Amino acid sequence: MRRHASAALLGLLLATGATAGLIATPAALAASAGTSSPLHRTFKRTCDTPSPGHAACNAIVVTSPTATTPTQPNPLTAGPNLAPLATPAGFGPTDLRSAYAVASAAAANGAGEKVAIVDADDDPNAASDLATYRSTYGLPACTQASGCFTKVNQSGGTSYPAGNAGWSEEISLDLDMVSAICPNCKIILVEASSTSYTSLGTAVNEAAALGATQISNSYGGSEFSGESSTGAAYYEHPGVDVTVSSGDGGYGVEFPAASQYVTAVGGTSLVRASNGRGWSESAWSDAGSGCSSYVPKPSYQHDTGCGGRTVADVSAVADPNTPVAVYDSYRESGWLEFGGTSVASPLVASIYALAGGRSPGNTFGAYAYANPSQYNDVVGGSNGSCGGSYLCTGVAGYDGPTGVGSPNGAGPVTPPTPVPTLLTPPAVSGSPIQGHTLSTTPGTWTGSPTSYAYQWYDCSTTATSSCTSPVAGATAATYTLPGGYTGYVSVAVTATNAGGPSSPALASPAVGPVAELPPVNTTAPAISGPPHQGQTLTASTGTWTNSPTSFTYQWYDCTTAATASCSSLGAAATGSTYPLPAGYTLFVTVGVTAHNAGGASPAVLASPAVGPVTAGPPPSFTLAASPASQSVTRGKSAAYTITVTPAGGFTGSVGFTAGGLPSGVAASFSPNPSTGATTLTLTSTTSSTAGTYTIPVTGTSGTLTAGTTVSLTLGGTCFFGFCF
Numbered sequence: 001m002r003r004h005a006s007a008a009l010l011g012l013l014l015a016t017g018a019t020a021g022l023i024a025t026p027a028a029l030a031a032s033a034g035t036s037s038p039l040h041r042t043f044k045r046t047c048d049t050p051s052p053g054h055a056a057c058n059a060i061v062v063t064s065p066t067a068t069t070p071t072q073p074n075p076l077t078a079g080p081n082l083a084p085l086a087t088p089a090g091f092g093p094t095d096l097r098s099a100y101a102v103a104s105a106a107a108a109n110g111a112g113e114k115v116a117i118v119d120a121d122d123d124p125n126a127a128s129d130l131a132t133y134r135s136t137y138g139l140p141a142c143t144q145a146s147g148c149f150t151k152v153n154q155s156g157g158t159s160y161p162a163g164n165a166g167w168s169e170e171i172s173l174d175l176d177m178v179s180a181i182c183p184n185c186k187i188i189l190v191e192a193s194s195t196s197y198t199s200l201g202t203a204v205n206e207a208a209a210l211g212a213t214q215i216s217n218s219y220g221g222s223e224f225s226g227e228s229s230t231g232a233a234y235y236e237h238p239g240v241d242v243t244v245s246s247g248d249g250g251y252g253v254e255f256p257a258a259s260q261y262v263t264a265v266g267g268t269s270l271v272r273a274s275n276g277r278g279w280s281e282s283a284w285s286d287a288g289s290g291c292s293s294y295v296p297k298p299s300y301q302h303d304t305g306c307g308g309r310t311v312a313d314v315s316a317v318a319d320p321n322t323p324v325a326v327y328d329s330y331r332e333s334g335w336l337e338f339g340g341t342s343v344a345s346p347l348v349a350s351i352y353a354l355a356g357g358r359s360p361g362n363t364f365g366a367y368a369y370a371n372p373s374q375y376n377d378v379v380g381g382s383n384g385s386c387g388g389s390y391l392c393t394g395v396a397g398y399d400g401p402t403g404v405g406s407p408n409g410a411g412p413v414t415p416p417t418p419v420p421t422l423l424t425p426p427a428v429s430g431s432p433i434q435g436h437t438l439s440t441t442p443g444t445w446t447g448s449p450t451s452y453a454y455q456w457y458d459c460s461t462t463a464t465s466s467c468t469s470p471v472a473g474a475t476a477a478t479y480t481l482p483g484g485y486t487g488y489v490s491v492a493v494t495a496t497n498a499g500g501p502s503s504p505a506l507a508s509p510a511v512g513p514v515a516e517l518p519p520v521n522t523t524a525p526a527i528s529g530p531p532h533q534g535q536t537l538t539a540s541t542g543t544w545t546n547s548p549t550s551f552t553y554q555w556y557d558c559t560t561a562a563t564a565s566c567s568s569l570g571a572a573a574t575g576s577t578y579p580l581p582a583g584y585t586l587f588v589t590v591g592v593t594a595h596n597a598g599g600a601s602p603a604v605l606a607s608p609a610v611g612p613v614t615a616g617p618p619p620s621f622t623l624a625a626s627p628a629s630q631s632v633t634r635g636k637s638a639a640y641t642i643t644v645t646p647a648g649g650f651t652g653s654v655g656f657t658a659g660g661l662p663s664g665v666a667a668s669f670s671p672n673p674s675t676g677a678t679t680l681t682l683t684s685t686t687s688s689t690a691g692t693y694t695i696p697v698t699g700t701s702g703t704l705t706a707g708t709t710v711s712l713t714l715g716g717t718c719f720f721g722f723c724f
Contacts (some may be wrong), residue, residue: 041062041063041064041320041321041323041337042062042063042064043060043061043062043063043320043339044060044061044063045059045060045248045340046059046060046061046166046167046169046170046338046340046342047059047166047167047170047195047219048166050195050221050222052221052222052224053196053197053198053221053224054194054195054196054197054221055120055195055196055197055200055219055220055221055255055256056195056219056220056221057119057120057166057167057169057170057218057219057342058170058218058219058220058245058247058248058340058341058342058345059166059169059170059173059218059338059340059342059343060248060320060338060339060340060342061169061320061336061337061338062090062320062323062336062337062338062339088136088325088327088335088337089323089325089335089337090323090324090325090326090336090337090338091270091317091322091323091324091325092137092180092324092325093106093137093139093179093180093181093183094137096177096180096181096317096324096347097180097181098278098279099270099278099279099317100181100316100347100351100406100407100408100409101277101407101408101409101410102181102351102354102407102409102410105354105355105409105410106181106182106183106184106354109182109184109353109354109355109356109410110182110183110184110185110350110353110354111184111185112356113182113184113185113186113213113214113353113354113356113357114185114186114187114188114210114211114212114213114214115178115182115185115186115187115188115212115213115214115215115216115346115349115350115353116187116188116189116190116207116208116210116212116214116215116216117171117174117175117178117187117188117189117190117216117218117346118190118192118200118203118204118207118215118216118217119167119170119171119174119189119190119191119192119218119219120161120164120167120191120192120193120194120195120199120200120219121161121162121163121164121167121168121191121192121194121195122160122161122162122163122164122167122168122191123163123167123168123171123172123189123191123328123330124160124163124168124330125168125328125329125330126151126168126171126172126175126189127143127144127149127151128329129172129175129327129328129329129330130142130149130172130175130176130179130187131143132327132329132334133172133175133176133179133326133327134179134183136327137179137180139179139180139183140183140184142179142183142186142187147186148186148187149186149187149189150186150187150188150189150210151188151189151191152188152189152190152191152206152210153190153191153192153193153203154190154191154192154193154199154202154203154206155202155206156206156209156210160191161191161192161193161194163330165330165331165332168328168330168331168332169326169328169332169336169338170218170219170342171189171191172326172327172328172330173218173324173326173328173338173342173343173346174216174218174342174345174346175187175189176324176325176326176327177324177343177346177347177350178216178346178349178350180324180347180350181346181347181350181351181353181354182350182351182353182354185350185353188207188210188212190203190204190206190207190210191203195219197221197230197234197255197256200217200219200234201230201233201234201235202234204217204234204235204237204242205234208237208240211500212240213240213241213353213357214240214241214242214243214349214350214352214353214357215237215240215241215242215243215349216243216244216345216346216348216349216350217235217242217243217244217245217256217262217345218244218245218340218341218342218345218346219244219245219342220244220245220246220247220254220255220256220257220288221254221255222254222255223253223254223255223258223292223293223294224255224294225294227255227256227258227259227294227295228259228294228295228296230255230256230259231255231256231258231259231260231261231262231295232261234256235256235259235261235262236261236364237261238364238450238498239357239417239450239497239498240357241263241349241352241353241357241358242261242262242263242364243262243263243264243265243345243346243348243349243352244256244257244259244262244263244264244265244345245257245265245267245288245318245340245341245342245344245345246264246265246266246267246287246288246289246311246312246315246341246344246401247287247288247341248267248286248287248288248318248340248341248342249286249288250285250286250287250288250383250384251288251289251290251383251384251385251386251391251392251400252288252289252290252384253288253289253290253291253292253293253311254288254311257288257311257312258292258294258295258309258311259295259309260295260296260298260309260364260365261364262364262365263313263314263348263358263364263365263367263368264311264312264313264314264365264403265312265313265314265315265316265341265344265345265347265348265403266283266284266287266288266289266311266312266313266314266315266318266341266344266400266401266402266403267283267284267286267287267288267315267316267317267318267319267339267340267341267343267344267401267402268281268282268283268284268287268315268316268317268318268319268344268378268381268401268402268406269281269282269283269284269285269317269318269319269321269322269381270316270317270319270322271322277376281315281317281376281378281402281406282378282379282380282381282394283315283378283380283381283382283383283393283394283399283401283402284318284319284381284383284401285319285381285382285383286318286319286383287312287315287318287341287383287401287402288311288312288341288383289310289311289312289383289391289392289399289400289401290306290310290311290386290391290392290400291305291306291307291308291309291310291311291391292306292308292309292310292311293308294308295308295309296308296309297309297310298364298365298366299366300364300365300366300369300370301369302369303390303398305389305390305391306391310391310400311400312400312401312402312403313365313368313369313403313404314348314365314368314375314402314403314404314405314406314407315344315378315401315402315403315405315406316343316344316347316348316406316407317339317343317344317347317406318339318340318341318342318343318344319339320337320338320339320340321339322339323337323338323339323343324337324338324339324343325337326338347407348407351407351410354410355410355411355412357498358411368403368404368405369398369404371411372404372405373408374407374408374409374411375404375405375406375407375408376405376406376407376408377396377397377404377405378394378399378401378402378405378406379394379395379396380394381393381394381401382394382401383400383401386400417447417497417498417499417500418446418447418499419447419496419497419499419500419501419502420445420446420447420448420449420495420496420497420499420502421445421446421447421502422443422444422445422495422502422503422505423443423444423445423446424443424444425443425505425506425507425508426440426441426442426443426491426492426493426505426506426507427440427441427443427507428440428489428490428491428507428511429441432481432489432511432512432513432514432515433481433514433515433516433517433598434481434482434483434484434485434486434514434515434516434517434546434598435480435481435483435517435546436480436481436517437478437479437480437481438478438479438480438481438489438491438511439477439478439479440454440477440478440491440493440507442477442493442495443493443495443505443507445495445502447495447497447499447502448497449495449496449497449502450496450497450498451495451496452477452493452494452495452496453475453493453494453496453501454474454475454476454477454491454492454493454494455470455471455474455475455491455492455494455504456470456471456474456475456479456489456490456491456492457469457470457471457489457490457491457492457506457510458470458471458487458488458489459487459488459489459490459510459512460487460488461488461510462488462509462510462511462512463509463510464490464506464507464508464509464510466488466510467488467490467492467506467510479491481514483517483545483546483547484516484546484547485514486512486513486514486515486516487512487513487514488510488511488512488513488514489510489511489512489514490506490507490508490509490510490511491506491507492504492505492506492507493505493507515597515598516546516547516596516597516598516599517545517546517598518546518594518595518596518598518599518600518601519544519545519546519547519548519594519595519596519598519601520544520545520546520601521542521543521544521594521601521604522542522543522544522545523542523543524542524604524605524606524607525539525540525541525542525590525591525592525604525605525606526539526540526542526606527539527540527588527589527590527606527610528540530616530649531580531588531610531611531612531613531614532580532613532614532615532616532617532648532649533580533581533582533583533584533613533614533615533616534579534580534582534616534619534649535579535580535616535649536577536578536579536580536649536651537577537578537579537580537588537590537610538576538577539553539555539576539577539578539590539592539606541592541594542592542604544594544601546596546598547596548594548595548596548601549595549596549597550594550595551576551592551593551594551595552574552592552593552595553574553575553576553590553591553592553593554568554569554573554574554590554591554593554603555568555569555573555574555578555588555589555590555591556568556569556588556589556590556591556605556609557569557586557587557588558586558587558588558589558609558611559586559587560587560609561587561608561609561611562608562609563589563605563607563608563609565587565609566587566589566605566609578590580613584613585612585613585614586611586612586613587609587610587611587612587613588609588610588611588613589605589606589607589608589609589610590605590606591603591604591605591606592604592606616648616649617647617648618648619646619647619648619649619650619651619652619704620646620647620648620650620704620706621644621645621646621647621650621654621699621701621704621706622644622645622647622706622708623642623643623644623645623654623697623699623706623707623708624642624643624645624708625640625641625642625643625680625697625708625709625710626640626641626643627640628709628710628711629710629711629712629713630710630711630712630713631712631713631714631715632684632712632713632714632715633714633715633716634664634684634685634686634687634688634690634714634715634716635684635685635686635688635716636684637681637682637683637684638681638682638712639679639680639681639682640679640680640681640682640710641677641678641679641680642656642669642677642678642679642680642697642699642708643676643677644674644675644676644677644699650701650704651675652675652701652702652704653673653674653675653701654673654674654675654699654700654701654706655672655673655699655700655701656669656672656673656674656678656680656697656698656699656700657697657698657700658680658682658695658696658697658698659695659696659698660693660694660695660696661682661693661695662688662689662691662693662712662714663687663688663689664684664685664687664688664689665682665683665684665685665688665693665712665714666682666683667680667681667682667683667695668680668681668683669681673701680697680710682695682710682712684712684714688714689714690714690715690716691713691714692711692712692713692714693711693712693713693714694709694710694711695709695710695711695712696708696709697709697710
């Protein structure tokens with residue numbers, strides 16, 4: 001913090017009284033102080049010193065104002081028979097427009113421009129304080145209801161961050177400076193959630209997305225090694241004037257003023273003078289300037305004493321000893337006086353707005369370097385020690401503290417850039433087959449587009465009028481057709497230049513219908529069954545993409561397990577199963593081909609081949625019972641499952657019999673015969689003899705037999721035909 005004081009202050013206040021017809025406010029006292037040079041004041045920085053990765057605002061508030069600036073008549077309170085009431089102390093709109101020769105431009109220009117202010121935290125009274133400033137100076141109202149003033153958070157919403165007294169002063173300062181210079185401009189206030197560069201940068205991007213033509217940033221912090229990428233991520237907005245205050249710490253560079261994508265605005269001391277301009281400026285002693293440690297020199301800068309990016313580019317009033325008037329009522333008394341390069345940044349942004357913008361057709365901050373005659377060359381003053389070089393001294397021509405100079409008029413108005421118009425439509429190339437990638441040309445356009453945006457559409461016919469469904473996420477110049485899709489496709493291209501985006505243009509006709517891609521194998525077929533003569537092998541299909549609708553098979557005769565040794569067995573072996581012939585001793589495999597509407601896949605062979613095929617054991621089978629034993633009360637039944645297990649390629653059916661049945665017990669099988677399993681039911685009577693019995697079960701198939709046993713225990717006490 002830097003403080004100044006004047007010994008003359010007390011005497012001035014005692015010696016000066018109210019003038020007839022004029023209220024004796026501090027502003028009225030200012031009139032008697034003279035206008036040729038400022039008196040010193042005491043002041044303080046509005047925002048705290050930032051931590052790494054964060055920024056502080058560059059506003060300086062006067063804490064003990066001493067008169068320096070003349071008052072202006074207030075047209076709202078002046079009448080034909082009344083002396084005008086005094087406006088607040090500090091430079092007001094008339095002073096600033098006079099100093100920078102924009103009075104006529106301010107009255108006539110600016111409609112259609114949107115000047116955005118980016119700051120951190122919330123000023124709850126922003127709208128009402130803006131209204132007070134503008135009404136006090138007779139400026140047209142700019143309200144949220146009329147659409148002139150917009151206030152959003154960094155995401156474009158209306159859930160604002162917490163209020164902050166320091167940043168609210170910065171916000172009021174910025175809004176009032178835009179109003180002073182460009183009363184016909186719309187104003188967008190974007191409030192970042194925090195002072196981090198991530199939050200502030202996100203707010204800058206949001207301002208650009210909302211259509212800002214100028215974006216003023218009155219904050220900064222120490223340089224850091226990653227600032228080039230941060231600048232590109234948040235401050236690179238071709239066609240938008242992005243201004244940044246150079247800092248209030250004297251000789252030294254801040255970010256984001258160091259970014260090559262912005263116009264860095266330095267600071268001057270501004271006083272009235274008896275010269276043709278009526279004003280004089282010198283480099284302000286605390287304006288930031290110097291040579292960036294990390295950002296390379298942009299092509300539009302040609303000074304030789306700095307190998308990197310030099311700060312600043314241009315300048316405007318910033319000295320708190322020659323302050324501006326600001327109204328802020330959030331935790332403040334109302335009318336205040338401010339300095340700092342926070343004053344200069346919105347002033348320059350607003351002057352550029354009066355000319356319809358300076359970035360269209362220019363590379364970021366390049367305009368001033370190409371048009372030095374439109375700037376006042378600021379000579380004199382210094383902001384620190386740099387060996388007397390131009391980097392910290394106001395010299396003729398370019399210098400660090402004031403850049404090319406301060407604006408001298410709005411300059412020629414930049415005509416609005418027409419948005420691109422279509423000459424030839426986009427054209428889609430590539431095969432309309434599922435899984436294939438289509439690509440599009442942007443078409444040809446007038447207006448030298450700087451970028452293109454793409455959106456692919458799902459269409460029901462070749463007519464583009466049927467293309468009403470945008471494909472989610474398909475916003476690149478290429479599009480891969482998904483599996484299962486069989487409709488039509490087109491793409492809309494939007495071309496953008498400094499004038500804005502064009503109307504979307506669809507490629508016509510839509511491409512399609514999209515053909516299915518033939519199936520693609522993901523898991524090879526497999527063979528099951530014993531490789532024995534007389535046995536039957538069975539092929540699985542494997543697994544496939546693209547929804548096969550059918551499969552064909554071809555069995556192969558192989559000399560080894562390697563599928564390279566295989567040759568087709570011909571038309572007789574084209575089913576999903578293959579019976580191995582007697583006497584065959586080689587290897588066997590199968591090839592499976594999958595089919596869908598998109599075509600047939602290549603045949604995929606089961607690997608390795610199965611074999612060698614042997615004679616194998618003779619056909620046989622075995623029986624097993626479950627459960628093996630049961631206990632029931634006499635007169636009840638017991639059921640067993642008898643399972644046939646084939647061996648040696650047995651495939652016949654088996655008939656069943658039960659022997660050794662005790663007296664009064666009957667046996668039945670269902671089904672009988674069976675190829676797999678049967679149910680044996682043993683039914684007793686009340687006259688059956690109690691005890692445990694082993695009952696043999698025999699299965700017969702031709703000459704083959706097999707057996708097993710079941711155990712049955714009969715119990716219970718019986719009287720008169722009832723057992724329990």
